[in-house]
Amino acid sequence: MSVEVRYQACTAHCDYCDNSLYGAADRRDALQMMRQAGWERRKVDSEWLDICPDCLFEEKFGEGSDGA
Numbered sequence: 222m223s224v225e226v227r228y229q230a231c232t233a234h235c236d237y238c239d240n241s242l243y244g245a246a247d248r249r250d251a252l253q254m255m256r257q258a259g260w261e262r263r264k265v266d267s268e269w270l271d272i273c274p275d276c277l278f279e280e281k282f283g284e285g286s287d288g289a
């Protein structure tokens with residue numbers, strides 16, 4: 222039998238794309254990991270959205286700007 226380490230205790234999912242952040246032991250740990258990894262939590266319509274750094278970058282420097 223092989224020993225399998227699972228990181229399913231708490232996984233953060235980006236609400237804008239398919240990115241996920243694995244390895245958190247619990248919810249609190251997940252929030253801390255997300256903050257350290259550059260994720261952002263945002264309250265939209267009384268619901269919390271989790272946004273990964275990629276999407277934050279897209280939002281800042283992506284299609285939104287007309288310049289170039």
Ligand SMILES: [Zn+2]
Pocket residue numbers: 235236237238239240272273274275276277
């Ligand atoms: Zn994302």
